Amino acid sequence: QVQLVGSGGGLVQPGGSLRLSCAPSGRTVSSYAMGWFRQAAGKEREFVAAITRINSRTYYGDSVKGRFTISRDNAKNTVYLQMNSLQPEDTAVYYCAAHNSDSAIISQNYDYWGQGTQVTVSS
Numbered sequence: 001q002v003q004l005v006g007s008g009g010g011l012v013q014p015g016g017s018l019r020l021s022c023a024p025s026g027r028t029v030s031s032y033a034m035g036w037f038r039q040a041a042g043k044e045r046e047f048v049a050a051i052t053r054i055n056s057r058t059y060y061g062d063s064v065k066g067r068f069t070i071s072r073d074n075a076k077n078t079v080y081l082q083m084n085s086l087q088p089e090d091t092a093v094y095y096c097a098a099h100n101s102d103s104a105i106i107s108q109n110y111d112y113w114g115q116g117t118q119v120t121v122s123s
Helices: none
Strands: 003-007 010-012 018-025 033-039 046-051 058-060 068-072 078-083 092-099 117-121
Touching: 003 092, 018 033, 018 092, 018 117, 033 068, 046 068, 046 078, 058 068
Parallel strands: 010 117
Antiparallel strands: 003 018, 018 078, 033 046, 033 092, 046 058, 068 078, 092 117
């Protein structure tokens, strides 16, 4: 069992930035494809971003392209989601997830999920 420990959520004003972090407890982050998903109140969970295990190729949901950046720091055993130009519609619980394979990483068929961290964008 892999435990994913996420952090970095909070309240930010529109146009602001936040960085989310996620680390697999007791495991090596480079062993997994890593993804971020989010779920706003009353809506289905949606894909935000992912980074492959091999070659660190990145993928983004249409609503966050050009504003969010996913990255992985193997030395710190952590994956990040840098979120810039945040808007109220970005308000959601953000989930980190790990996948044993690089296949279908924009789907929600991940093997392990974090507990979620709240991001609220409001003035």
